[in-house]
Amino acid sequence: MSTTTLSAPDAPNAPDGPADGDMLTLRQDALHPAIADPSMDSMRILSETAMKFPEALSFSSGAPYDGNHDLADLSFHIDRYVKHLQERGVPQQRITRLLFQYGPVNGFIQDDVAQMLRNDEDIDVPAEAIMITHGFQEAALVALRGLFSGPDEVLLSVSPAYVGIRGAARMLDIPLEAVDEGPQGLDPEAVAAAARAVRATGRRPAALYLVPDFSNPSGTVLPLQARRRLLEVAAEEDLIILEDNPYGLFAPEGEAMPTLKSLDTAGRVIYLGSFAKSAFPGARLGYLVADQPVTGADGATRTLAQELSRAKAMFSVGSSSLSQAVVGGILAENGHTLRPATRELAAVYLERLQVTLDSLAEHFPPEDHAEHQVSWNTPRGGFFLTVEVGFEAGLGEMERCARDYGVSWAPMSMFHIDGGGERQIRLGFSNLAPEAIREGIARLARFINHTPRA
Amino acid sequence: MSTTTLSAPDAPNAPDGPADGDMLTLRQDALHPAIADPSMDSMRILSETAMKFPEALSFSSGAPYDGNHDLADLSFHIDRYVKHLQERGVPQQRITRLLFQYGPVNGFIQDDVAQMLRNDEDIDVPAEAIMITHGFQEAALVALRGLFSGPDEVLLSVSPAYVGIRGAARMLDIPLEAVDEGPQGLDPEAVAAAARAVRATGRRPAALYLVPDFSNPSGTVLPLQARRRLLEVAAEEDLIILEDNPYGLFAPEGEAMPTLKSLDTAGRVIYLGSFAKSAFPGARLGYLVADQPVTGADGATRTLAQELSRAKAMFSVGSSSLSQAVVGGILAENGHTLRPATRELAAVYLERLQVTLDSLAEHFPPEDHAEHQVSWNTPRGGFFLTVEVGFEAGLGEMERCARDYGVSWAPMSMFHIDGGGERQIRLGFSNLAPEAIREGIARLARFINHTPRA
Numbered sequence: 001m002s003t004t005t006l007s008a009p010d011a012p013n014a015p016d017g018p019a020d021g022d023m024l025t026l027r028q029d030a031l032h033p034a035i036a037d038p039s040m041d042s043m044r045i046l047s048e049t050a051m052k053f054p055e056a057l058s059f060s061s062g063a064p065y066d067g068n069h070d071l072a073d074l075s076f077h078i079d080r081y082v083k084h085l086q087e088r089g090v091p092q093q094r095i096t097r098l099l100f101q102y103g104p105v106n107g108f109i110q111d112d113v114a115q116m117l118r119n120d121e122d123i124d125v126p127a128e129a130i131m132i133t134h135g136f137q138e139a140a141l142v143a144l145r146g147l148f149s150g151p152d153e154v155l156l157s158v159s160p161a162y163v164g165i166r167g168a169a170r171m172l173d174i175p176l177e178a179v180d181e182g183p184q185g186l187d188p189e190a191v192a193a194a195a196r197a198v199r200a201t202g203r204r205p206a207a208l209y210l211v212p213d214f215s216n217p218s219g220t221v222l223p224l225q226a227r228r229r230l231l232e233v234a235a236e237e238d239l240i241i242l243e244d245n246p247y248g249l250f251a252p253e254g255e256a257m258p259t260l261k262s263l264d265t266a267g268r269v270i271y272l273g274s275f276a277k278s279a280f281p282g283a284r285l286g287y288l289v290a291d292q293p294v295t296g297a298d299g300a301t302r303t304l305a306q307e308l309s310r311a312k313a314m315f316s317v318g319s320s321s322l323s324q325a326v327v328g329g330i331l332a333e334n335g336h337t338l339r340p341a342t343r344e345l346a347a348v349y350l351e352r353l354q355v356t357l358d359s360l361a362e363h364f365p366p367e368d369h370a371e372h373q374v375s376w377n378t379p380r381g382g383f384f385l386t387v388e389v390g391f392e393a394g395l396g397e398m399e400r401c402a403r404d405y406g407v408s409w410a411p412m413s414m415f416h417i418d419g420g421g422e423r424q425i426r427l428g429f430s431n432l433a434p435e436a437i438r439e440g441i442a443r444l445a446r447f448i449n450h451t452p453r454a
Numbered sequence: 455m456s457t458t459t460l461s462a463p464d465a466p467n468a469p470d471g472p473a474d475g476d477m478l479t480l481r482q483d484a485l486h487p488a489i490a491d492p493s494m495d496s497m498r499i500l501s502e503t504a505m506k507f508p509e510a511l512s513f514s515s516g517a518p519y520d521g522n523h524d525l526a527d528l529s530f531h532i533d534r535y536v537k538h539l540q541e542r543g544v545p546q547q548r549i550t551r552l553l554f555q556y557g558p559v560n561g562f563i564q565d566d567v568a569q570m571l572r573n574d575e576d577i578d579v580p581a582e583a584i585m586i587t588h589g590f591q592e593a594a595l596v597a598l599r600g601l602f603s604g605p606d607e608v609l610l611s612v613s614p615a616y617v618g619i620r621g622a623a624r625m626l627d628i629p630l631e632a633v634d635e636g637p638q639g640l641d642p643e644a645v646a647a648a649a650r651a652v653r654a655t656g657r658r659p660a661a662l663y664l665v666p667d668f669s670n671p672s673g674t675v676l677p678l679q680a681r682r683r684l685l686e687v688a689a690e691e692d693l694i695i696l697e698d699n700p701y702g703l704f705a706p707e708g709e710a711m712p713t714l715k716s717l718d719t720a721g722r723v724i725y726l727g728s729f730a731k732s733a734f735p736g737a738r739l740g741y742l743v744a745d746q747p748v749t750g751a752d753g754a755t756r757t758l759a760q761e762l763s764r765a766k767a768m769f770s771v772g773s774s775s776l777s778q779a780v781v782g783g784i785l786a787e788n789g790h791t792l793r794p795a796t797r798e799l800a801a802v803y804l805e806r807l808q809v810t811l812d813s814l815a816e817h818f819p820p821e822d823h824a825e826h827q828v829s830w831n832t833p834r835g836g837f838f839l840t841v842e843v844g845f846e847a848g849l850g851e852m853e854r855c856a857r858d859y860g861v862s863w864a865p866m867s868m869f870h871i872d873g874g875g876e877r878q879i880r881l882g883f884s885n886l887a888p889e890a891i892r893e894g895i896a897r898l899a900r901f902i903n904h905t906p907r908a
Contacts (some may be wrong), residue, residue, distance in 0.1 A: 008882075022689075024721035026758060028750040032603040043767035047556045069554040071536060074776065075529035082525060100523040100734040101885075102501045102515060133739075134588055145625055149486040157579070167768030172601055190826065215769050235476075245706050267478035280554040281777030284588075286548060296482040297490065304480060310489050313497035314621030317591050321736030322528065322776040453750075 011139040034170045042163035042414045045395070049410075053402040057440035060217060060398070060408040062246075062383045063431040064277045064350050078322070079328030092258050092307040103374035104284050105313045106305065107132025108321075109328040113273075113287050120249070124174035129291035131305045131312055132319045136244060136274045138312070139288040142292040143242055144207075145268050145311045146304070148174045152203045156194050158186050158210040160415035161219050162244065174213045177205070178417035182430055185222040185379065186210050188229040205272075207240040214382025217415040217426040221380060227260055234268040246274040247382040249338060250346045252363035256339075257381060263280065267292045270304070277383075278338050281300035283323040350381060356427060356436045360387065364448075375451055383430040386412060390453035392422045397451070405450075408445040474715040477654060488624045496617040496868045499849070503864075507856040511894035512605035512860040513616065514852070515757045516670060516700075516837045517885040519802050531783035532657040532776070537661035538786035555777050560759065561586025563782040564777075567727075567741050569790035575702070576716040577725065583745035585759045585766055586773045590728045592766070593742040594622040597724050599765040600758070601694060602628045606657045610648050612640050612664040614671050614869035619663045631659070632871035637831065638675040640664050642683040661694040661724075666714055667834075668701035668836025671869040671880040675834060683716055688722040700728040704800045709834060710793075722748045724758070729781050731837075732792050737777040742850060800871045804835060809888045810881060814841065818902075827907055830881075837884040840866060846876045851905070861897040 008411075028036045049059040050162040078099075085095050085318045098108055115132075117123040133139040144155065159178035164324060179186060179194045195205040202214035222230070234241050243260045253256070261271040271289035279285065290304035312318075334335050334341040364374040373390030394411050401407035410428065412421030429437055488494045504512040532553075539549050552562055564581035571577040571584075582626035587593040598609065609623050613632035623630045633640060633648045649659040666676040676684070688695050695715045705711070715725040725743035733739065744758035766772075788795040811832060818828040827844030845851075848865050864874030864882065881892055 022720055024746055024747045025755075027744050028748050028761060031600050031761065032765070033750070034768075035761055037764075040764040040768060043771060044559045044763055047559055047767070047772065051558065055527065063555050066551060066554050067548055071532075071553060072548060074532060074553065075456050078525075078528060094754060096523055097520060099525060099528065099735075100520050100736045101517050102730075102735045104505065105498045105501055112473060134770050134774075137769065141769065146485045146489055163770070164771070169767050171626075266476055270652055276556075281556045282552075284772065284774045285772065292478055292480050293739065294480045294482050294485070301479075307482060307485065307489055309498055310491075310494040311486070313501070314488075314494060314618070314625050315591065316588050316738065317497060318501065318616070318738065320588075320738045320774045322780065324773050326776065397536045 001409045010177045016383045037170070038169060039163075039414070040170060040449055043167055045414070046163065046410060049402070049408050053408050054410045055404040055444070056406045057436050057443065058408045059427040059429060059440060059444075060410050062428050063430070064383075065345060066280070067118065067433070071282065071305075074326060077326040079275050080329035080333050081325040081422075084328065087203060091261040094318070101326060103318050105309050105318050106130070107287075107319050107324060110287075112328050112331040112336060116338060117289065120339050121259050123259065123289065125289055126208060126303075129289055129303045129305050131288045131290070131308060132324060133286045133288055133312070134316050135276060135284045135286040135317055136272055136451045137168060137286075138315055139286050140165060140242065140244075141171065141315055142208075142308050142311045143288060144168055144172055144174055144317075145241060146308045147206050148172065149174065153206045154198045154203050156198070156205050156208040156213070156239070157417060159417040160412060160421055161209065161417060162211060162216045164246070165242075166417060169359065171195035176417060179264075180206070180218060180420070181215070181218065183220065185212065185215060185226065186228055186230070191230065191239075192233045192237055195233075195239060198404055205237065205239060207242055208234070209242045209244065211244045211247070212369070213245055213257060214250065214379060214384070216382075217384050217410065217412060218386050219377060219379030219382050219384045221257065224257060227258070227263055231260060231264055231266065231268055235266050239268065241269045242272060243269050246277050249278055249342045250349045250352055250383070251381045253343070257399070261289060266315065278342055279327050279330050283320075283326055285319065285323040285327050293369065299443045306435055346381070349383065349430055351434060352429045352437060353379065353381065353385070353430065356385065356429045356441065359438050363441060363445035368393045372448070374448060384426055384428050387427055389423055389424050389425065389448055389451075391451050392454070393425050394422065398425075401444070401447045404448075405443045405447040407440045407447065409444070416424070479821050486684065487847060490513060490829070493617075493868070494621060494624060494643060497621060500617065500864060503852075503856070507862050509693070510860045510861045510862045511855040511890050511897065512896075513881040513883060513886065513894060514864050515885070516833050516835075516882050517735065519799060519885055520734070521887070523734065524633040528780060531780040531787070532588055533783070534787050535779040535783035538782065553779060557771055557772050557775055559763050559772050560584070561741075561773050563687040563778045563785070564741075566782050568792060570785055570792060571743065573789075573791035574793050575713050577743065579712065579743055579745045580757075582758045583743055583759050585742045585744070585762060586778060587740045587742055587766070588770050589730060589738045589740040590700065590726055591622060591740075592769055593726045593740050594619060594696065594698075595625065595769055596630055596762050596765045597696060597742060598622055598626055598727070598743070598767075601660050602626065605629065607660045608652045608657050610645065610652070610659050610662040610693070611871060612669070613871040614866060615663065616670045616872060617869060619696075619698070620871060627721060629657075630871060633662070634874070635669070635674060637674065639641065639666065639680065640684070642680055642687045643695075644686065644699055646687045646691055649687075649693060651867075658763050659691065659693060661696055662688070663696045663698065665698045665701070667699055667711060668704065668833060670701070670836075671830060671832030671838050671864070671866060672840050673838045676712065678711060680868070681712070681717055685714060685718055685722055689720050693722070695723045696726060697723050698726045700731050703732055703796045704803050704837070705835045706795070706800075715743060726820055726862045732796055733781050733784050737774075739773065739777040739781050747897065786833075800835070803837065803884055804884045804887065805888060806891060807833065807835065807839070809891045810839065810883045813892050817895060817899035826902070828902060838880055838882050841879050841881055843877055843879065843902055845905050847879050847906065848876065854881075855901045856897070858902040859897045861894045861901065863898070
């Protein structure tokens with residue numbers, strides 16, 4: 001409830017109105033509070049740091065490996081999708097319209113995604129349970145908009161968490177409560193306790209957000225037993241789980257864990273998928289799996305994904321047909337399974353993880369910890385790891401490090417919901433070649449060694 | 455503020471929890487109220503009616519003419535944009551990264567759009583005042599999120615209005631007040647009166663939405679004098695104007711009106727642009743022009759478009775690189791002016807408008823109005839016209855007409871914010887060839903003549 005007006009004090013406003021020709025100046029604090037909230041800058045910082053410091057080696061983002069990207073691929077994938085439709089007997093005029101015109105709100109490659117999910121994730125849902133979205137971000141917004149309708153409904157989120165979930169909740173004015181994770185990810189009993197604590201304040205915990213596999217930012221993996229228990233907790237506490245899984249493909253061979261969605265026999269999980277890492281980020285394509293039946297006033301039952309279509313329509317009308325065709329082409333070309341296609345890519349990331357760990361150990365021998373005060377976790381896969389340093393490492397330190405030492409990273413405090421992580425940094429190693437990682441960690445070591453412990 | 459739980463009554467929930475294996479069933483009325491609101495279905499209906507009734511001739515949407523679309527164009531436009539960047543000396547690796555990786559939140563073709571706006575619309579703003587968006591819909595969401603922060607802030611909207619604005623406001627729980635338009639579009643004095651009426655209830659009218667050129671759904675054009683007066687009213691009543699202009703290019707030659715933004719010397723207008731009609735809808739690409747200076751707590755001044763970047767990041771991370779490249783290629787190929795390129799297209803639409811008007815006159819001679827009770831307006835351009843009929847023409851009638859008479863249209867009541875338009879239909883003639891229009895109006899005439907006046 002704001003009583004400020006848009007105009008700055010030096011521009012007199014209603015009811016008198018400014019003199020003709022006076023240029024309106026806005027005050028930042030008259031805009032939505034999120035606009036003035038530095039934590040809402042986190043996505044922009046993650047997306048743009050590499051561009052802002054082009055000379056620096058960038059551990060700042062989760063940008064995927066792009067050494068195998070070729071501009072010619074774009075046309076190839078689109079052509080491949082067109083061929084896929086032709087093989088299924090879709091008339092040429094219908095294909096052209098699909099690519100150029102307004103399309104179905106929930107998308108047109110749900111069948112392809114459903115096949116992929118059966119092959120790769122043991123998730124067996126009909127196409128009607130899938131919505132194609134403008135990346136994870138829109139999937140999260142649509143799910144949150146559907147599930148939340150008032151200030152008494154609270155989203156529980158793992159903390160530290162991917163900045164996009166905090167941003168999505170903030171855009172919709174949804175209150176967020178943090179559940180701190182440990183080295184093994186989220187503790188299901190901590191989730192239950194958090195849900196009960198929210199309920200004790202007269203509010204309702206409606207959903208829980210987490211990344212069970214190679215979490216962004218911490219790199220943790222939720223153990224199998226904790227996955228099963230978390231599903232029980234969701235049923236006991238009447239929670240919907242928003243499972244975000246961009247990194248699950250990048251486990252060492254034989255170590256892939258079952259998703260919560262594949263273990264979910266009670267309809268507690270909405271699965272949020274992304275093609276940013278398995279295809280490429282520029283496509284901005286993701287999807288939502290919501291097979292829960294919803295009963296309407298008319299007695300009819302539809303899937304939650306179909307019901308959420310009303311929100312999707314008003315967020316984006318539909319997803320980009322070009323991006324859908326490119327991803328559809330990739331899926332068709334790979335027989336609707338991405339695991340074999342990404343095995344080589346997974347090996348690239350695992351090598352980079354190992355080089356990062358080895359370089360850290362070289363510069364910061366564990367036996368000298370008392371001196372350098374540097375330690376880190378050792379994820380089994382994914383894109384990220386956490387480094388603890390002996391001083392506060394915020395955005396200012398990161399920018400100084402990028403400018404003066406030629407290496408950028410992300411302050412872990414950016415990902416904490418209620419404070420924390422001030423002395424930690426997130427290293428994203430996914431888009432640096434081994435040689436660049438070694439050089440980057442050497443630069444980082446110089447920065448750390450030159451920075452007073454405090 | 456909802457106290458309902460997600461679970462249906464037959465699925466007992468917290469604190470006892472359902473028995474293991476019980477499948478969660480959701481009640482529609484436990485979701486956000488917009489999900490159960492039939493008016494939120496309007497976008498889906500407009501987008502999907504043509505697909506739902508493939509045998510019917512469709513006057514139901516604003517789908518642009520697609521007779522000149524060729525799948526090969528997609529690769530051509532992307533290649534053209536790559537060449538454009540090469541000509542400007544952008545290194546190949548940077549180009550590849552731009553197409554595949556995470557990019558700048560506000561986009562990468564703002565320079566190209568700024569040039570186009572100078573050439574085509576006499577709007578002279580720097581690239582920093584432009585944000586590339588996932589279509590008009592995201593531009594509206596981002597602008598609304600920035601300008602509105604509490605339940606006391608009200609959006610004024612022309613009524614009837616494009617369904618997307620009502621949906622965007624609804625997604626963000628922003629209250630909407632209708633300002634009814636007349637045959638000449640919105641009356642500026644009615645806007646002033648509406649703003650004062652809102653203020654009299656203790657709330658603040660923060661912004662006004664309208665389509666001054668060939669409005670969707672009615673086809674009206676705001677006269678020049680009313681444009682000037684509306685800008686005065688905005689200053690007097692401290693309103694921001696959200697000017698939505700998808701159809702301005704499609705005026706008869708020499709009749710294009712100056713946009714509100716080009717007349718705005720006081721920074722009152724945020725201009726919302728779309729490439730859905732000038733390029734193609736599948737790209738889902740639009741933009742927002744917000745050059746208003748915003749002063750922050752740090753004393754620095756940035757453009758409103760830059761400030762709104764924090765919201766854009768959390769709605770979509772960034773816009774599709776593929777769609778930006780295609781549109782960037784179209785702009786480069788056309789010397790950054792779309793008026794000559796769309797002249798032929800404008801002629802196509804003007805012919806279709808004329809054929810629609812002529813066919814209506816043939817089937818419903820004005821001198822027999824007392825008998826058939828059918829009348830219509832005569833827009834000078836755009837994609838739509840309004841037909842008044844002698845009975846209530848809602849969604850049920852439309853579906854019956856599509857199924858039994860082979861022609862679909864849109865009930866005008868779908869576009870009214872506070873009721874109204876029950877006996878009107880919107881005809882979108884943009885994607886039907888003249889022969890199909892003649893046949894479609896003949897079918898419509900049969901439907902109308904077989905439907906009892908009531």
